[in-house]
Each structure stands twice: as C-alpha cells, then as structure tokens.
Amino acid sequence: MLISELSKRTGLSTHTLRYYENYGLFKGVTDEKVKTNNYKQYDESLVEKLELIKEAKEIGFTLSEIKKLLDSWFSKRLSVEKKVEILETKIKEIDGKIHQLKQVRKFLVEGIEDVRKGDC
Amino acid sequence: MLISELSKRTGLSTHTLRYYENYGLFKGVTDEKVKTNNYKQYDESLVEKLELIKEAKEIGFTLSEIKKLLDSWFSKRLSVEKKVEILETKIKEIDGKIHQLKQVRKFLVEGIEDVRKGDC
DNA sequence: TTAAAGCATAGACTATACTCTATACTTTCA
DNA sequence: TGAAAGTATAGAGTATAGTCTATGCTTTAA
Structure with a gap:
C-alpha cells in the first residue's frame, strides 16, 4: 500500500x-x-x-527506546540470549512503571477521602 | 528554606x-x-x-495536567463534588495506563517466547 | 574587606517529536 | 487533456520541558 x-x-x-x-x-x-x-x-x-x-x-x-527495541528484535547479528535480555530489561521497566502508577493511584484515592472529610 | x-x-x-x-x-x-x-x-x-x-x-x-490537578486540589472555589470528580477522572486515566502497560508487557513476554523458538 | 558563593530575573539555547510549507514530479479521473 | 489529488524531499516552524548564560545584587567566610 x-x-x-x-x-x-x-x-x-x-x-x-x-x-x-x-x-x-x-x-x-x-x-x-x-x-x-x-x-x-x-x-x-x-x-x-x-x-x-x-x-x-x-x-x-x-x-529512541522504541527504535532500539525494534532493532534488536529484528536484528540477525544478536544472539538469542542477548535479545531475551533486552526484552527482559524492558519488562522490568514496565513493572516499575506499573508500580509507580499504583503509587499515584493510591495517593489520589486517599485524596478523595481527604476531600470528602474536608481536610483540604 | x-x-x-x-x-x-x-x-x-x-x-x-x-x-x-x-x-x-x-x-x-x-x-x-x-x-x-x-x-x-x-x-x-x-x-x-x-x-x-x-x-x-x-x-x-x-x-499542564499536574498543574490542573494541583490547582483543583487546593482550590477553595471548587465544590467537594467537583474535586472528587476531577480525582476520579485521573484515577480512570491511570487505570487505562496500567491496562496499556499490561498489554505491552504481554506482547514482550510473547516476544521472548518467539525469540526462544527462533521465530524471528 | 573582598573574593567566592548564592539569589533573582530575563532571555537564549537545546532535545524530542512532531507539523507544516514549498517545490517538483506523477497519477487519476471528469 | 488538464485540473485535482497524491507522492517525495528538504527545510522551516511549533510545543513541551527543560538547561544554560548573563547580569546584577546580596550574603558569607577567610
């Protein structure tokens, strides 16, 4: 196309x-x-x-990160182990982000309670 | 300070x-x-x-988003209901992001399997 | 007391990720 | 067949979020 x-x-x-x-x-x-x-x-x-x-x-x-990920994914010169390693690193990053999101979420939920109680 | x-x-x-x-x-x-x-x-x-x-x-x-959130949080002219609404909207956004992160995570996990099987 | 470090403001500069404009050629369709 | 729409390339412009530099004044420590 x-x-x-x-x-x-x-x-x-x-x-x-x-x-x-x-x-x-x-x-x-x-x-x-x-x-x-x-x-x-x-x-x-x-x-x-x-x-x-x-x-x-x-x-x-x-x-830039996306490019690196795609490059390694489709690269023929990287070993299987190296590719797996890159993917696992990204998965850990994602887990970190999920954790942070949950932190902020918790903070906002507490915020709702504070607002309801008139604490701010 | x-x-x-x-x-x-x-x-x-x-x-x-x-x-x-x-x-x-x-x-x-x-x-x-x-x-x-x-x-x-x-x-x-x-x-x-x-x-x-x-x-x-x-x-x-x-x-800009952070400013809006903080402004509404500490604003005195907003009603309790309005504040709660703003916070709830953000919580929904966060849930959406968590969902997206899980999607990409799943994709990467599948990617590892593909790489191990030699599919790419 | 004076040199070094800290503070404030203004404005220039940078990186990222687009977004738009200009130019020129090609294809399509009434 | 010719106007409209599509394609390619190059380069300018924009928004966001800093980051740095210059200038001038103030505080601090040797």
Whole structure:
C-alpha cells in the first residue's frame, strides 16, 4: 500500500509516518519495476507494527527506546540470549512503571477521602 | 528554606525549580521583614509536593495536567463534588495506563517466547 | 574587606517529536 | 487533456520541558 493508505489504516498522519520512516522505525520499498516514479510501498505488517509503536509511545517510551527495541528484535547479528535480555530489561521497566502508577493511584484515592472529610 | 536547599532535598536543579515556580506549580514567599533582599522562602511541605510532581511526571503526566490537578486540589472555589470528580477522572486515566502497560508487557513476554523458538 | 558563593530575573539555547510549507514530479479521473 | 489529488524531499516552524548564560545584587567566610 502507499503512504496515504497506511495513514488511514494507522490513524497517523503522512507527515508523522515519514518522520518515523526517516527516524528508522520502519522502511518502505520502491518498486524496481516501476520506472516512472519512486513511490514507496508499505507492507501490510506495518499496520500492526505501528499500532505497537503507538501503544509503546502512549505508555511513555521514547522513539529512541522504541527504535532500539525494534532493532534488536529484528536484528540477525544478536544472539538469542542477548535479545531475551533486552526484552527482559524492558519488562522490568514496565513493572516499575506499573508500580509507580499504583503509587499515584493510591495517593489520589486517599485524596478523595481527604476531600470528602474536608481536610483540604 | 532557600532554593538551593530545596534543590538538594528534591534532587531537582534550581533551574528546574524556578521553571516549575514560574509555571505555577508552587510558590515561594519573600520575607517581608527582610528589606535587603528578595530571596524566596520555600516551605517544608514543598518537598513532598515536588516528590509527587516527579512521580506524576514519570508516569507520563504533563506539567499542564499536574498543574490542573494541583490547582483543583487546593482550590477553595471548587465544590467537594467537583474535586472528587476531577480525582476520579485521573484515577480512570491511570487505570487505562496500567491496562496499556499490561498489554505491552504481554506482547514482550510473547516476544521472548518467539525469540526462544527462533521465530524471528 | 573582598573574593567566592548564592539569589533573582530575563532571555537564549537545546532535545524530542512532531507539523507544516514549498517545490517538483506523477497519477487519476471528469 | 488538464485540473485535482497524491507522492517525495528538504527545510522551516511549533510545543513541551527543560538547561544554560548573563547580569546584577546580596550574603558569607577567610
């Protein structure tokens, strides 16, 4: 598919998609058979990949972190052990974030009680 | 305490603290009795407040969101019901974030299995 | 008492992640 | 066939959240 369809499918603007592509998060390919233009084709699988990128961004990962994760994931020069290690590190980070969210949540729940009691 | 002590206590640079103060997240007071300078005094309670701000930032809240939350919290013109409503909305947001984190976590756990099986 | 360190304010600069504009070429469709 | 819409590239502009520098005054400690 071309970029405008990818845009429709993912909900990301063509600007953002090009920004991500230049950033190195994914790559479109120009069809060698077509000589008249250099339009890039984007693979179906990119839709899912971009959904993951969106999700990762929303939970606070930077593009740089996402890139590192994707690079290691699809890299052929990394050993299985190294890949697993990178993923496990990220999982620990996520667990840390969940813990922090629960902390703040607790704080807000207490806040509601304080407000109800008229403590502030 | 003065700004440098607040900086030491919170781990935030004086630059960042001044930025936050200008942003309206808190306020220091100049001692009216001292005429020679306009040094600002920061209250003990700010240490805890700033810890909360740090935590809220780490879990992805923007300064704007944090400001709104603090403003409503300490506002006298808001009704108890309105305050509770604002807090409950934030709690729902946090629950949403926890859900997203768990999604991505699941994805990464599956990723480890794929890597171990040699699927990528 | 004077040099060093601290304080305040203002404004410039930086990084991240877009977002928009300009230009030029290509495709599509009435 | 020609206007509208799509594509590519480059570069400028924006918002957020700092971070740094300059200037000038104040306090502190040798």
